[in-house]
Amino acid sequence: MNIKEEILLRTNKGLEIFCFYMPIDFVIKRNFRNPLYDDKRASCNIYLDKKSDCYRMKDFGNDAYSGDCFWFAATMIGLDVKKDFVKVLETIIRDLQLKIYIGKQERFEQRAMIMKPPKPTISQPADQPKLMEEKKWYKLIEQSFSIEEMKYWQQYGIDSNTLQRFHVKSLAHYESISNQGKPFTLGATHEEPMFAYNMRTFVKIYRPKSKLRFLYGGEKVTDYVFGFQQLPSKGDIIFITGGEGTGKSNYISGILSGTLGSERLQAEQTLGLEITANPKGLAVLHYDTEQSEAQLHKNLGKTLRRAGVKTVPEFYHSLYLASLSRKDRLKIIRESMDLFHHKHGGIHLVVIDGIADLIRSANDETDSIAIVDELYRLAGIYNTCIICVLHFFPNGIKLRGHIGSELQRKAAGILSIEKDDNPEYSVVKALKVRDGSPLDVPMMLFGWDKQADMHVYRGEKSKEDKEKRKTDELLSVVKSAFRTKVRLSYQELCDVLMREMEIKDRTAKKYIAYMKEQRILSQDTNGNYQKGELCHT
Known part of the structure; x- marks a missing residue:
């Protein structure tokens, strides 16, 4: 097998080469505008040529811009595919990190990468494409993390696994072109280390001990969110916290009531929250580690009445865990989630009233980290939302103890329920939200209504109170x-x-x-x- 055939074998018949060097998104066999010139019509596509058994590009409007993946790569990097074929192969091997050796040359030890990130599908003016390509170019050379570099990250609790998860690399060398079109080079030193965050379409350079700490190579998108790709695609954890007698269990009853029907209840019925209905009848699980069995049954009656349901739906399961040991409580939660997931075709919502009762002490750092990580894992596995109730008074917008700190970092949202200045009401405050700031979220009120014989929504606190x-x-x-x-x-x-x-x-x-x-x-x-x-x- 020659080098060309080996490259095709390792790149899905050349398709990955097209994907790497193509500056726009494309779909196989679907026409798009040729990026190699100012194409007015979408008459170009990528297809699998059965005769050569490799992917080719065909431009029906201008056949001069048609060819295989090697021709396309050569064109994109400014080489002649016939005269510089070996150099084209070397460049593809290096850029795609294929670890194919040509002859006796050792060209792969430095792990150098040249990246040409994708650009928007909107074509640039005819007089600007060359300048724009120059601005996007960059080259970096990676190296292994040194002992001193690892010490730097470890002071923030970041280990090698975290660095790998977020695609952080240690750099020895970085080259690019400034906004003024001038080339520049940066080298890492013992005093000024240099790291790179690979963001797919661009790279973020971080130099923590340098005057100019951040640089971007390639085409930085305006709405990027660092770490977004590392977030779990499924599942969320939301925490509700507050002291005794603030109405947390009643608030949970309001949330659960919104999951018992096939249609969404009004926000007033669910104490101000909009709860997604459960038309598919997926499992709704309520675990209580604190209340007595009699109180749990009484709360269930309130939940049914609020939802306008006379009997408990077969998909709703309320489990009494207070009499079990801490170890057995978590075991029951794990096993029952798996059981009801398969029985009902999925889990719509999980509520755990009393998360601190799943561990020995809320101030035990090891236990706190372990329980939050476990719940985070379960939420992802079963593609569901887990609401946990923590019976703590918060300290401002911060939660107390090791478990509070861990929740603050991992939770998608945190709500605090407190007694309002008006003792007849309880107030719901956001301590953490996914986007924006919790201080910009309205504060909701709920209180007891004798006529309804249940807690009801009392509106929002005034704008002055919020400010x-x-x-x-x-x-x-x-x-x-x-x-x-x-x-x-x-x-x-x-x-x-x-x-x-x-x-x-x-x-x-x-x-x-x-x-x-x-x-x-x-x-x-x-x-x-x-x-x-x-x-x-």
Whole structure:
């Protein structure tokens, strides 16, 4: 077998070569505009040529732009496929990391990669394509992580498995072209290490100890979310927390009632939340580790009445776990989820009332991490949402203890239920949301209604109350941030807000502007931030 045949064998008959070098998305046998010139009509496609048993590109509008994967790769990297065929093969082997050796040359030890990321399907003006291609080009050379580099990551609790999961590489060398069209080169040193995050269509360069910390190679998309690909495609965990007597069990009853029918209930019936109905009759599982068996039965009656259902649906299962040992409780949850998943064709929702009762101590770090990871795993396996109730008073927007810290990191959302200033009401506050900030989420109220003989939705708290909560929480964060420092730069302040409030960069910047307007922050003559007038009142 010659080198060409071996490459075709390892690249699905050349299809992977087309996919790698093609600057636009395409579908086999479906026409698209040829990216090699200013094509006006979609008359080009990729197909499997049965005669040569490899994929080829055919342009019905201009046959001069037709050929196999080697011709296409050569055209994209500026080589002549006939004169420079060996060089074309070497480039393909290197770029696709095929580990095929040509002769006695050792060309693969450095693991160099040249990437030409995809560009939008919208064609560029005729006078700009060459310049745009130059701006997208970059070259990097990877190396193994050194002991010092691993120590740097380990101080943040990041190990080699995490680095591998997020496609982080250590770099020895990086080349690219600046926005001004000038080539530049960066090299890693002991004092200034360099890392790369492979983001598929582009690369993010991180130099933590350099003045210029971040660079991007290739075409950076505007709406990228770092770590998005690593999120589980299925399942979520939501936590509800609060102290005794705040109405958590009644709130859970409102949520469960929304899953018992085939049509969605009004938000007022489910205490302000919109709950997805369960028309397919998938399993709904409720595990209680705290209530007595009699109280659990009483709560079930309230749930049925709220949903307007007279009998318990066969897909609804409420399990009493308080009498079991902690080890047996988790075992029952695992085994019953598997049983009911197969019995009902899936799981619509799982509620665990009393997650802290599944472990020895909520302040045990090892147990806390293990139980949250296990629930996270189960949510993914069964493609469902798990709602957990944690009987803790939160500390502002933070949860207490090791289990609280772990939940804060892993949960898709966290709700806190507290007694309102009006003792007849309970208030629901968001502590964590997937997008934006919890301080921008309205606070919902619910309270007891004698006539209905159940808790009912009482609307949202006023805009003034919402703004007061926002100001109070931001004041607390700012006072904590400036406890050891008098001034912080804009970026340092952004980092503090993102870390302490679990928010994204754009939300942190919005809050800085808000706090400056509200006199929570002020700026000195150098533009650094310090505590504002409101922090001293």
